[in-house]
Amino acid sequence: MTSKPANLTRIQSERRDEILSSALEIFSKNGYKGASINKIAQAANMSTPRLLYHFSDKEKLYSDLLSSTLSLWIDPLEFIGQTDDAVEEICNYVRRKIEMSRDYPRESRLFASEILIGIERADDSLFDPLHQIFRDKIELIQRWSNEGKIAPVDPYHLIYSIWATTQHYADFDVQIRTLSPQKMENLFDDAEAFLIPMYTKLLTPSR
Amino acid sequence: MTSKPANLTRIQSERRDEILSSALEIFSKNGYKGASINKIAQAANMSTPRLLYHFSDKEKLYSDLLSSTLSLWIDPLEFIGQTDDAVEEICNYVRRKIEMSRDYPRESRLFASEILIGIERADDSLFDPLHQIFRDKIELIQRWSNEGKIAPVDPYHLIYSIWATTQHYADFDVQIRTLSPQKMENLFDDAEAFLIPMYTKLLTPSR
Amino acid sequence: MTSKPANLTRIQSERRDEILSSALEIFSKNGYKGASINKIAQAANMSTPRLLYHFSDKEKLYSDLLSSTLSLWIDPLEFIGQTDDAVEEICNYVRRKIEMSRDYPRESRLFASEILIGIERADDSLFDPLHQIFRDKIELIQRWSNEGKIAPVDPYHLIYSIWATTQHYADFDVQIRTLSPQKMENLFDDAEAFLIPMYTKLLTPSR
Amino acid sequence: MTSKPANLTRIQSERRDEILSSALEIFSKNGYKGASINKIAQAANMSTPRLLYHFSDKEKLYSDLLSSTLSLWIDPLEFIGQTDDAVEEICNYVRRKIEMSRDYPRESRLFASEILIGIERADDSLFDPLHQIFRDKIELIQRWSNEGKIAPVDPYHLIYSIWATTQHYADFDVQIRTLSPQKMENLFDDAEAFLIPMYTKLLTPSR
DNA sequence: AATGAATGAGAATTCATTCAT
DNA sequence: GATGAATGAATTCTCATTCAT
Numbered sequence: 001m002t003s004k005p006a007n008l009t010r011i012q013s014e015r016r017d018e019i020l021s022s023a024l025e026i027f028s029k030n031g032y033k034g035a036s037i038n039k040i041a042q043a044a045n046m047s048t049p050r051l052l053y054h055f056s057d058k059e060k061l062y063s064d065l066l067s068s069t070l071s072l073w074i075d076p077l078e079f080i081g082q083t084d085d086a087v088e089e090i091c092n093y094v095r096r097k098i099e100m101s102r103d104y105p106r107e108s109r110l111f112a113s114e115i116l117i118g119i120e121r122a123d124d125s126l127f128d129p130l131h132q133i134f135r136d137k138i139e140l141i142q143r144w145s146n147e148g149k150i151a152p153v154d155p156y157h158l159i160y161s162i163w164a165t166t167q168h169y170a171d172f173d174v175q176i177r178t179l180s181p182q183k184m185e186n187l188f189d190d191a192e193a194f195l196i197p198m199y200t201k202l203l204t205p206s207r
Numbered sequence: 208m209t210s211k212p213a214n215l216t217r218i219q220s221e222r223r224d225e226i227l228s229s230a231l232e233i234f235s236k237n238g239y240k241g242a243s244i245n246k247i248a249q250a251a252n253m254s255t256p257r258l259l260y261h262f263s264d265k266e267k268l269y270s271d272l273l274s275s276t277l278s279l280w281i282d283p284l285e286f287i288g289q290t291d292d293a294v295e296e297i298c299n300y301v302r303r304k305i306e307m308s309r310d311y312p313r314e315s316r317l318f319a320s321e322i323l324i325g326i327e328r329a330d331d332s333l334f335d336p337l338h339q340i341f342r343d344k345i346e347l348i349q350r351w352s353n354e355g356k357i358a359p360v361d362p363y364h365l366i367y368s369i370w371a372t373t374q375h376y377a378d379f380d381v382q383i384r385t386l387s388p389q390k391m392e393n394l395f396d397d398a399e400a401f402l403i404p405m406y407t408k409l410l411t412p413s414r
Numbered sequence: 415m416t417s418k419p420a421n422l423t424r425i426q427s428e429r430r431d432e433i434l435s436s437a438l439e440i441f442s443k444n445g446y447k448g449a450s451i452n453k454i455a456q457a458a459n460m461s462t463p464r465l466l467y468h469f470s471d472k473e474k475l476y477s478d479l480l481s482s483t484l485s486l487w488i489d490p491l492e493f494i495g496q497t498d499d500a501v502e503e504i505c506n507y508v509r510r511k512i513e514m515s516r517d518y519p520r521e522s523r524l525f526a527s528e529i530l531i532g533i534e535r536a537d538d539s540l541f542d543p544l545h546q547i548f549r550d551k552i553e554l555i556q557r558w559s560n561e562g563k564i565a566p567v568d569p570y571h572l573i574y575s576i577w578a579t580t581q582h583y584a585d586f587d588v589q590i591r592t593l594s595p596q597k598m599e600n601l602f603d604d605a606e607a608f609l610i611p612m613y614t615k616l617l618t619p620s621r
Numbered sequence: 622m623t624s625k626p627a628n629l630t631r632i633q634s635e636r637r638d639e640i641l642s643s644a645l646e647i648f649s650k651n652g653y654k655g656a657s658i659n660k661i662a663q664a665a666n667m668s669t670p671r672l673l674y675h676f677s678d679k680e681k682l683y684s685d686l687l688s689s690t691l692s693l694w695i696d697p698l699e700f701i702g703q704t705d706d707a708v709e710e711i712c713n714y715v716r717r718k719i720e721m722s723r724d725y726p727r728e729s730r731l732f733a734s735e736i737l738i739g740i741e742r743a744d745d746s747l748f749d750p751l752h753q754i755f756r757d758k759i760e761l762i763q764r765w766s767n768e769g770k771i772a773p774v775d776p777y778h779l780i781y782s783i784w785a786t787t788q789h790y791a792d793f794d795v796q797i798r799t800l801s802p803q804k805m806e807n808l809f810d811d812a813e814a815f816l817i818p819m820y821t822k823l824l825t826p827s828r
Numbered sequence: 829a830a831t832g833a834a835t836g837a838g839a840a841t842t843c844a845t846t847c848a849t
Numbered sequence: 850g851a852t853g854a855a856t857g858a859a860t861t862c863t864c865a866t867t868c869a870t
Contacts, residue, residue, distance in 0.1 A: 118381055171322075670841085670857075
């Protein structure tokens with residue numbers, strides 16, 4: 001999981017944050033291979049050796065960045081199931097995921113490219129926390145489905161579908177900008193106006 | 208669309224195909240930056256200069272590959288609207304896109320990484336043919352929506368959603384393999400079993 | 415000396431001429447190293463192997479070009495001494511050299527870059543014909559000088575100086591174009607108007 | 622003029638000097654295209670990337686070398702006009718240019734090949750300082766000519782002729798070595814003994 | 829006589845990383 | 850702690866030349 005060193009001075013942790021912020025910018029725009037730690041160091045206003053003092057190598061920086069960002073994926077998922085209104089719970093999840101795409105597109109693209117291209121990693125436990133919660137929620141949705149609180153659906157594909165439709169707006173941003181006549185400002189509202197009814201229709205149990 | 212040279216000798220077109228095949232493999236796995244023409248040449252059993260004899264440079268190889276693959280994206284779209292059963296037409300499109308993800312995942316990932324990371328291209332008209340047909344179909348779906356043949360939906364977001372949900376199975380393959388309990392063989396059937404009802408519910412006009 | 419094969423078909427010798435003409439253009443503009451036989455072949459509208467059929471390799475092409483062009487340097491020199499008016503003879507030589515710079519600047523630059531940069535040549539007898547005539551004329555001028563037909567001057571430096579001042583207009587063309595306010599059309603006339611009086615003053619014997 | 626970075630560490634300026642010295646040797650002997658930074662690095666006893674650490678690329682190294690050498694061309698020109706003896710002033714310029722050819726032949730050849738072959742440069746302002754002073758001196762000589770301090774001559778062609786005759790000994794060194802019977806030691810003295818009377822005769826106003 | 833195809837040597841970079849100060 | 854300096858491996862591409870047909 002996150003291997004952030006436990007005891008850091010304030011300065012050290014400020015530097016780490018500056019670096020991670022630049023790394024997010026550069027990695028999400030260029031992918032792992034396309035990004036050079038030089039450019040990242042430059043964006044963070046420091047020399048490369050100084051960057052490497054904080055993160056021992058490029059791969060460490062990259063995976064620390066990924067794991068420090070993972071909560072953005074996990075958090076919205078965690079909230080599912082606070083209330084008993086199953087359809088609404090899932091729709092709220094969709095809403096939160098849309099917000100994420102709007103507010104944190106770089107993080108979304110970072111993950112997308114990691115999954116799409118992926119680097120060989122010695123330790124591939126990076127996504128373990130996500131997977132744990134994923135399984136919990138799968139179970140929850142399955143229960144809801146069994147109990148008739150939502151229409152019967154395959155919970156796996158439901159979540160895949162939600163991830164796909166919501167993250168698409170961040171990850172394929174470039175294409176959508178080209179194709180859409182709408183201003184980007186309204187785009188996410190329109191997306192919500194499309195997706196919420198879709199999932200509502202899908203999930204509302206027929207009487 | 209980069210036009211494949213019209214008159215090729217036998218050897219040229221054989222070599223081109225060998226190279227493009229290896230290039231698809233390597234580019235889709237590693238992205239543009241992560242792929243070296245060395246590795247591609249090696250995979251195609253030839254020396255790098257020999258490869259470069261057939262494709263003048265890396266970028267040319269890459270964009271020729273993209274454009275030679277673009278029809279896989281365009282073709283299923285083109286078929287929409289053969290019959291008058293609007294809901295069925297769109298569902299069939301979904302089915303075809305699922306098949307594409309199953310049968311041509313590398314091509315799907317190639318495009319995904321191009322849109323996600325994208326290289327600056329001198330001539331960015333690569334996607335023009337897709338965009339043209341896209342607009343045609345947007346118009347068609349809008350008409351269907353107006354005429355009440357499908358429920359009222361935003362055609363843009365409908366297509367984005369179809370692209371997202373279907374291509375997701377190819378593009379995020381790695382993640383899905385990890386998370387899904389199903390055997391991959393059934394995965395695409397299950398996906399279809401999930402998506403077709405979803406879009407049917409969404410699109411069937413309420414009377 | 416010139417190693418032009420003795421017996422050539424008409425077609426062969428036409429091809430050779432086409433190639434030499436393109437080679438002159440490319441070599442004089444880019445130097446030996448900067449010129450590629452590809453570009454030369456292209457400029458001559460033929461494939462590189464076909465070019466290499468006529469000239470076994472790049473160096474051969476280059477030195478054949480040099481020797482086929484050498485007469486432009488030699489010819490004006492050869493004429494010196496037709497009449498007995500020594501000053502006029504030399505001035506006429508200057509005039510002819512100026513014409514050469516005006517009419518054959520590429521040839522002049524080709525030689526200049528050969529002397530300036532020079533490639534290591536197995537057989538460095540290329541300039542032998544020039545040197546032979548050079549020595550003859552040195553002798554002639556020395557005699558004129560001894561006989562008082564021209565003012566006493568070092569014949570070597572006289573010829574160097576004539577070469578330098580006249581060829582300069584072809585070889586340093588780029589610089590002169592930048593510095594000179596005159597139109598290029600008049601440039602060579604102006605040069606003559608400057609140089610002839612200079613050499614006349616220099617050479618006219620004082621009584 | 623490419624500006625040498627203002628603040629250099631000790632090592633930086635030492636390395637720069639070593640590299641520039643090797644670069645002068647290699648570039649002046651082989652021209653821009655014929656010189657490889659490999660050879661230059663080797664001559665400077667370092668690896669190519671180490672060289673490239675100090676000069677970002679080949680062209681930068683080349684143009685830094687040119688501009689650092691430009692003063693050799695400019696300085697002798699600048700001195701013209703210190704005294705009022707116009708003929709002597711110009712003759713002294715000739716003498717200084719001959720010294721330059723004797724003492725800095727590689728620099729002279731470097732410039733000659735740049736003008737002769739020239740590389741396309743993003744910023745072609747390299748020679749601006751020279752051109753500025755050139756124009757000043759043109760004006761001065763024109764004034765002298767108008768005032769009768771020297772015989773009436775075209776100042777442009779006068780300077781071209783001085784450049785041509787003096788630089789010739791450095792630039793065409795190879796040819797001169799072959800043709801001249803003199804030992805090289807005396808060559809420059811002999812050149813001076815030829816050129817000074819020539820320009821004196823040319824410039825001395827007839828009363 | 830001619831071309832398409834291929835080769836191997838080198839060229840100029842780039843880049844993650846290390847070292848010395 | 851931090852930077853300037855350097856390294857070595859890899860990468861893209863060029864080019865003279867050769868080979869097979």
